[in-house]
Amino acid sequence: MTQHRAGPVRSEEARTAILTATGRLMSDRGYEGLTMEGVAQEAGVGKQTIYRWWSSKSALVAECLLEGFILPDHFAVPETGDLRADLTAWLDSLFQLLAEPRGDAILRALIAAAADDAEVGRxxxxxxxxxxxxxxxxxxxxxxxxxxxxAPLTEITEALVGAVIIRALSREAVAPGASDRLVRAVIESSEPT
Amino acid sequence: MTQHRAGPVRSEEARTAILTATGRLMSDRGYEGLTMEGVAQEAGVGKQTIYRWWSSKSALVAECLLEGFILPDHFAVPETGDLRADLTAWLDSLFQLLAEPRGDAILRALIAAAADDAEVGRxxxxxxxxxxxxxxxxxxxxxxxxxxxxAPLTEITEALVGAVIIRALSREAVAPGASDRLVRAVIESSEPT
Amino acid sequence: MTQHRAGPVRSEEARTAILTATGRLMSDRGYEGLTMEGVAQEAGVGKQTIYRWWSSKSALVAECLLEGFILPDHFAVPETGDLRADLTAWLDSLFQLLAEPRGDAILRALIAAAADDAEVGRxxxxxxxxxxxxxxxxxxxxxxxxxxxxAPLTEITEALVGAVIIRALSREAVAPGASDRLVRAVIESSEPT
Amino acid sequence: MTQHRAGPVRSEEARTAILTATGRLMSDRGYEGLTMEGVAQEAGVGKQTIYRWWSSKSALVAECLLEGFILPDHFAVPETGDLRADLTAWLDSLFQLLAEPRGDAILRALIAAAADDAEVGRxxxxxxxxxxxxxxxxxxxxxxxxxxxxAPLTEITEALVGAVIIRALSREAVAPGASDRLVRAVIESSEPT
DNA sequence: TTTTAACCGAGACGGTACGTCTTGTCTTATA
DNA sequence: TATAAGACAAGACGTACCGTCTCGGTTAAAA
Structure with missing residues (x-):
């Protein structure tokens, strides 16, 4: 016999509205500028409904990120059989995000969120x-x-991802060919002779 | 700040007290938890004295960083003639900072500051x-x-620094030998044959 | 033939539990501190069950009062044949209620309820x-x-009851003999010569 | 509140604006309906400015009352030499207040305030x-x-004032001649023979 | 020598956002 | 279909800081 309880269930509608609003406000105003009150307003939701399910701003942002409400899903790594080309393409798509008007703001907002919440960081x-x-x-x-x-996979990975983060933080334009040079520098020494 | 006289020239005493307090509170509470009111209190200074000389929290943190009130100066890169060894030593000193109780907090606070202020980022x-x-x-x-x-200097640099940032954000312990592996992976392909 | 209808009927058990809980919480926390959620909790009842039968907090308190769940029934006026003695005894029992630890709180809670709900007032x-x-x-x-x-019955009544209310509101201890003096002052001029 | 300068001494302007707003809202919405947020809005004042100087809603109302921002000053007792006439006139002015559209609401609001705050009560x-x-x-x-x-002055006083309170709470119209009958009933037995 | 102008610590001001609490409605599952 | 449980939108609560603006006092340079 299954254990049941009486009572309403969590409203998927409210949950989605909150995550959507968080995503939008995150890119509009950044992490610091994101307010719980603003999210409640934008989502048409009582503040308590947010606090019932998320303990903090960063928890909210973390779930938002995980569920793809912030960074689009197409940051998957392509797989064409050519490793260098795949990594370069993936880096390019991230550098392109940085070049877009709001792309860099979103990424920096995420970095700020990660900096003060371990979960978001992971x-x-x-x-x-x-x-x-x-x-x-x-x-x-x-x-x-x-x-x-x-090949030192962890170190290679961190070098690649870290380079993207550094670019986001330093606000410097990415030079043409940077993806290619970076991938080559990081990969070449681990390629079979 | 000790009891002293005021006067129509900028008080170096006040300036130092403010920067010192900022540094301490930065590592205690992080960037988000750092408040101008708290700095004023801790420094024994009126809020206006802060706002007179710094336009914002991030400007304050930026100067703090520049003047070495946050990260100690000894993050200079050693120069023994052995490039790999020098880079590895430099990375190690940063990874060691991360392993210290407050070291990671300080670095993450700085990352958060950099994320919402271009000047701090630079x-x-x-x-x-x-x-x-x-x-x-x-x-x-x-x-x-x-x-x-x-050799693609910019890319190599960013790969190295970025890896440190990634570690700080992900809160994962640094595996032994990571510095060495990272330096080798990033450098080797650019070494003369 | 008796008219019947389908479905469960109002639960007397729930009704009593609600009124009892209201009475207890009223004296514990006063009228302002009384919450519908608290009543539901204390009575082991869903909030909707309260709202289904009472339109508001004050309606609930009003019925509570009417049914004797708040003020005990023994505030009836005695009838020994001696009018002055009866009135004095009645006043004394009320003044004694005021002197008890929670008695004054209950009475003030009722006054507050009366102040914002006409029904409770009546x-x-x-x-x-x-x-x-x-x-x-x-x-x-x-x-x-x-x-x-x-004899101006209405005015005499209001003078007596009003004096009790005033004492409750002013939180001043009742002087010995106050009941007697009050009754005499209010009654004497209406006694036959 | 008009636009002006602030300073490190208490602003009389702000204080007055707050008390005025409290008085107005008290008669508009009653004591329960009076909100600190509403007062701040109406007075054009930050909430903290209220909380800096008054610890609670009832403290605010208490001062409001004391300073004559709620009940007008003309509830002084007249003194023509004719005691009965003076008391009757005083009662009449209170009963008239009750008969006015907002008069009864104000008085009931005050009673509610008195019921949950000793200071207001006194x-x-x-x-x-x-x-x-x-x-x-x-x-x-x-x-x-x-x-x-x-003559039992305290008891006479409480009988008179209490009768007014009772009327306010019971919302019943005052019958013509009530003041006169009440004064006579309460006073007569204490008049010299 | 006297202004005078800029500094100082302190802190009140109008505000925004916080996270908690309560209200009254609505929904779900049980009995 | 009445119930207990409890999620929901709304919004008030009291707190913490924000950045601005005085206050009263000090002190160095200009008049």
Whole structure:
């Protein structure tokens, strides 16, 4: 017999409205400028409904990020069989995000969120490649003999992702060919001879 | 701040007290938790004295950073003649900062500050190596034939600094030998054959 | 043939639990501090069950009062044949209520309820004598020649009840003999010569 | 509140604006309906400016009452030499207040405030006669041989004031001649033979 | 020598946002 | 279909800071 309880269930409508509003306000005003009151307003929701399910601003942003309400899903790493090309394409799509009017603001807002909330930090790293997507791609590179088996996957991943973060923080335009040079510098020494 | 006289010239005493208080509160409470009111209190200073000389929290933090009230000066890159060893040592000193109780908090506070203020972003990048110290060292590496003349200095620098940032944001412990692996991965392909 | 209808009927158990809880919370926390959620909790009842039968906090308190869940029933006016003694005894029992630890809180809570709800106001007046118990007793005093037929019953009643209210609001201790002096002052001029 | 300069001394302008707003809102919405947020809005003042100087809603109302921002000053007891006439006139002015559209609301709001704040209770009693104005008038009545020296002043006062409170709470219209009957009933037995 | 102008610590001001609490309505599942 | 449980939108509560503006006092340079 299944244990049941009486009572209403969580409103998916409210949840979605809150995450959507958070995503929009995040890119409009940044992390510091994002207010719970503003989210409640924008979502047409009582503040208590937010606090019932998320304990803090950063928890809200973390889930938002995880569910793809902030960074679009197409930051997946392509897989064409050419490792260098795939990594370069992935970096390019991120650098392009930085070049867009609001793209850099969103990314910096996420960095700020990550800086004061461990959960967001971990999520951001996963989403931007660390620990999962990029590392997986590199692992398959080993399988296909594009990389040597002893390649330092973690360090390569962090070097790539970190470079994106640095660009976001320093607000400097990305020079043409940067993706290519970066991938080559980081990968080449791990390629089979 | 000790009891003293006021006067129509800028009080160095007040300035120092403010920067010191900012540094302390930055590591205690992080960037978001840092308040102008708290700085004024801690420094024994009127709020207007802060606003008279700094336009915002981030301007204050930026100067604090520039003057070495936050990150100690000894993050200079060593120069022993062995490029790899120098870079590894420099990375190690940063990773060690991250391992210290408050070191990671300070660095994350700085990242948050950089994320919402362009000036802090630039300063942080300079201080952590980008654009100056690390790049200069690499350039001297070229002079001494430790690197090929066409080495992508900017990309190498950003990969190195970015990896540190990523570690700070993800709160993951640094594996032994990480500095070495990272330096090798990033440098090797640019070393003369 | 008796008319029947389908479905459950109002739960007397719930009704009683609600009124009991209201009475207890009223004396614990006062009228302002009384919350519908608290009543539901204390009574083990859904909030809707309260709102289904009572339109507001004051309606709930009004019924509570009417049904004797707040002020005990023994505030009836005694009838020994001695009008002055009866009124004095009745006043004394009220002044004694005021002297008890929670008695004054309850009475003030009721006054607050009366102040913002007309229904509670009327009920309180009835219960404390106005319009019924005290006036009835006075009327019988006329019948028994303890009062002149033209005695201003309404005014006498209000003077007596009002004095109790004033004491409750001013939180001043009642001086010994106050009941007696008050009754005498208010009654004497209406006694037969 | 008009646009002006602030400074490190308490702004009389702000204080007055707050008390005025409180008085107006008190009669518009009653004590329960009076909100600190509403007062701040109406007075053109930050909420903190209210909380800096008054600890609670009731403290605010208490001062409002004391300073005559709620009940007008002309509730002084007249003094024509004729005690009965003076008391009757005073009662009439209060009953007339009750008959006015907002008069009863204000008085009930004050009663509610008094019910949950001791300070307001004491102030209200003073203002409506208890302990000072009415009792003083009665004392002068003794001096002028209108009352016997042993007249129970406190009880007479409370009977008179209490009758007004009862009327306010019960929302019943005052019958013509009520003031006169009440004064006579309460006074007569204390008049010299 | 006297202004006078800018500094100082302190802190009140009008505000915004916080996170909690309560209200009264609505929804779900149980009995 | 009445119930207990409880999610919901709304909005008041009292607190913490924001950045601006005086206040009264000090002190160095200009008149």
């Amino acid at each position: 999520r951001l790293r996963e989403r931007l490649g660390g620990g999962s997507v990029i590392e997986d791609r590199l692992r398959r590179g080993i399988d296909e003999d594009d990389l040597r088996p002893d | 300063r942080l990048r300079e201080r952590l190596g980008g654009g100056s110290v690390i790049e200069d060292r690499l350039r001297r590496g070229i002079d001494e034939d430790d690197l090929r003349p066409d | 009920r309180l007046r009835e219960r404390l004598g106005g319009g019924s118990v005290i006036e009835d007793r006075l009327r019988r005093g006329i019948d028994e020649d303890d009062l002149r037929p033209d | 102030r209200l009693r003073e203002r409506l006669g208890g302990g000072s104005v009415i009792e003083d008038r009665l004392r002068r009545g003794i001096d002028e041989d209108d009352l016997r020296p042993d």
